[in-house]
Amino acid sequence: MSVLIIEAVDFFYLSMPRVTSAADGSQDALVVRVRGGDYEGWGECEAAPLPSIAAFVCPISHGACRPVSDAVLGARIESPNDIRAIAAKVAYDSMDLLQAAHTWSGIEMALWDLLGQARGVPVWQLLNWEKAYAKTPYASVLFGSSPDVTLSRAKEIRSNGFRAAKFGWAPFGQSVEADADQVAAAREGLGPDGILLIDAGQIFGEDVEAAAARLPAMEAANVMLFEEPFHGHAYRAYQSLSGQCVTVKTAGGEAAHNRHMAEHLIDFGGVGFIQIDCGRIGGIGPAVDVARYAAERDVVYINHTFTSNLALSASIQPYAGLQNHKICEYPTGLSALARELTITQIAPNANGEIELPDAPGLGIELNLEALETYRVDVDIRINGERVFQSPRI
């Protein structure tokens, strides 16, 4: 193939008409389209849209605080190494622009999609995986407002064909007793052979004792993993709790906005599962690095995703070839926006497993109408000059 020049990067800020304070990350979206040659690639930032757009279009502050656009527009893409070279340039030239990692994540994803389109192969092949193994999806949902609601939610998940489920966030963390009831209800609803995961949503900050007080109920309910008990950077707290677990294993990593953070959570936090969101960590390249790093250390890699099927496909590519890393986050209960965003839908197959699309790139066809239906108009001017306006399709 010939060299592609990145000619355009367009950001589509989408939102449900009403966004609530629920822990549902699919209520808005920042979709990225990258154009080069005759091809286009699509990606999605798992990030606050307005600050992420600003990180692309902002004026330079100094040599180590440049807008992300500086490293991207006009760059050449011929191979995966070229994507990594742009990533390195963003990391260095925008080191003082904190939001840059989130902005770049969606672009990077779109560049893999673009390169896959141009080469006519799925992204996992570009990543040198020999095969894309089917994954066992866990339905990712929020805890019910009461154990009864959680119980019926778990039963419904099971009746929908899912063997595994993750329950998360408030009201979990309110009290040891209430949390134990919630966990027991989830187990009862899933049945004894269901795979149960619990997501604390960082509610314990750095309070190891409070988190450890939840362990007996989790061990009793045969919980597979205890996700994000703490602040994403609280490695010592992770380490301490990891040491107190019997069969439950700690899990975390979704907040990682570079490869180092994920590696540290493994090395210094002692997690048993590392969960990576390609829409935050800088895209697919650093995610596959973490997958290989984890695999070498008997830590299980899991995708983290709570938005559209575009992000879902991107999130699975980095560990598609790791046969023994079997569990896969599969968001259910997505907003209409996230559901309607893609024509291609990734649904469990007859065995209840998730398979990546065969089509080139990320293999996801977008529903361009949804980009219009849920469009948020953004207009940014600096000294009277327009630096960003939401694009039309």
Add this chain to the structure above:
Amino acid sequence: MSVLIIEAVDFFYLSMPRVTSAADGSQDALVVRVRGGDYEGWGECEAAPLPSIAAFVCPISHGACRPVSDAVLGARIESPNDIRAIAAKVAYDSMDLLQAAHTWSGIEMALWDLLGQARGVPVWQLLNWEKAYAKTPYASVLFGSSPDVTLSRAKEIRSNGFRAAKFGWAPFGQSVEADADQVAAAREGLGPDGILLIDAGQIFGEDVEAAAARLPAMEAANVMLFEEPFHGHAYRAYQSLSGQCVTVKTAGGEAAHNRHMAEHLIDFGGVGFIQIDCGRIGGIGPAVDVARYAAERDVVYINHTFTSNLALSASIQPYAGLQNHKICEYPTGLSALARELTITQIAPNANGEIELPDAPGLGIELNLEALETYRVDVDIRINGERVFQSPRI
């Protein structure tokens, strides 16, 4: 004193007419004014202005990705603990908004200034330091384009009364030989009793071997610290290099955008000096926590600052009471914007030492004219509705 309600937070984006790719962080500024009751406080984000403003005014994405304004506007301030409570709320409610830490940093600084004004005491007293000890400033400058330029720059610094100087960034990192010449030139210019610090500006990424190759010249030149050889998160690289040092000590931390990152650089990176920028780490509260953490572990705390004297005052408050933590970053060669921003100027005293102002809060009177002279007009609209417009004084 009575309770203050945070009634308004205003962001002033300032810039030199022309911003270059030099590693000079004073070419633009994001100044924050907070109003409560009859008082106002001022702070400064060490951050890209446009994305930082966006992180304050953006719409909510979901419960863990809220704009910083949500936790700040209307909050009550009566004591330092109230500032910490808002900080905790920002950290939790905006955990998925990466830029939030940089936005919050300037606001937090302004809140300490506000509280100091209201109580009539300097910030270091609010931090429970018994005394503010004078610090030995090091002139913080960039390497010259050649060793000759560096030599004359070092001589000039010495003749201006500074005993200590830090040289940094490109062309450092080009080759082992060229770097050795630069370091030797800096030593020669400072004289044998000068205190010499070297800042690599993360140029070695994670390449321990490349960084270690610079050590012999640094040991020979009696360099006190070797700053930021690596990516801010590359703790293992820091650890490895720290173990290879004889008299030189590694230093880092300016990229820390929360307390954890700084503590990890100490615990896992083995640095001898921890350098904290209050305009990035979340303000003065987490910085003082790091100062105490460092002091307990025989690690030396140093302020990091490369902008105005407002940021300089804020950066020294957290370790004002640590007598043995003597060195202080003192940017020279600031842009006209950064120089003109404050009427109060912090200059070395007759002993060549830096003392914090006695006045309440941060003790820095702003030059409001400069806010007008260097003003950048920002106008952000979402769905036709204006969510931000640069304020007038």
